[in-house]
Amino acid sequence: GxxxxxxxxxxxxxxxxxxxxxxxxxxxxxxxxxxYKQESGKGPQFIIDIRSNMDKRQGQRVTxxxxxxxxxxxxxxxxxxxxxxxxxxxxxxISGGYNKLIxxxxxxxxxxx
Amino acid sequence: GAVVxxxxxxxxxxxxxxxxxxxxxxxxxxxxxFWYRQFPKQSLMLMATSNEGSKATYEQGxxxxxFLINHASLTLSTLTVTSAHPEDSSFYICSANEPTANTExxxxxxxxxxxx
Numbered sequence: 001g002x003x004x005x006x007x008x009x010x011x012x013x014x015x016x017x018x019x020x021x022x023x024x025x026x027x028x029x030x031x032x033x034x035x036y037k038q039e040s041g042k043g044p045q046f047i048i049d050i051r052s053n054m055d056k057r058q059g060q061r062v063t064x065x066x067x068x069x070x071x072x073x074x075x076x077x078x079x080x081x082x083x084x085x086x087x088x089x090x091x092x093x094i095s096g097g098y099n100k101l102i103x104x105x106x107x108x109x110x111x112x113x
Numbered sequence: 114g115a116v117v118x119x120x121x122x123x124x125x126x127x128x129x130x131x132x133x134x135x136x137x138x139x140x141x142x143x144x145x146x147f148w149y150r151q152f153p154k155q156s157l158m159l160m161a162t163s164n165e166g167s168k169a170t171y172e173q174g175x176x177x178x179x180f181l182i183n184h185a186s187l188t189l190s191t192l193t194v195t196s197a198h199p200e201d202s203s204f205y206i207c208s209a210n211e212p213t214a215n216t217e218x219x220x221x222x223x224x225x226x227x228x229x
Binding site: 008034036041042043044045046049089099100101102103104105106 | 117147155156157158159162204210217220222223225
């Protein structure tokens, strides 16, 4: 959903552990969801997406889970690496329109060696 | 994936002056681009939808006379921050949808604006 004036929560993990980042979205009409990774001073980078007709999608080392009942998304990163350290945002949209994205609050992932 | 380029990457300007930020889709045509603003440690907030050949659509609370958007071609949208003030200092990011990529949006690298 929309975030206003929120500061980013931080998830700290050890290198090699699995990470789970959660996101609540606000619009029950949203049918397309995307996870983005943002490194300091850069624009968001696409990680993985999922449509509302699915509840799970896997990529390379990443898995996205969608629970439409409670309007919740999660991003799972397997064998987290130092290069995964960044801020992660979920975004929601209604496909078929202008594809306007609404971003969640974001979570900072800190990976420690 | 498709490439979206922003220019400049950073800019420092004096209070009261105007600053123009460019967003270009380098290898595809984008009839629609989006402009976001991001304050430190916060999320991206959509400012406006830029439509090629027509007026931009602004989100609630965004002053259209202060943030002028021009989308004169299928590969270029510009955001001009007019009469900039220190509170306009932020990270401005554009995105565009590549038609064959369905709904995935591609983002520029962002522009850090500092108004002194």
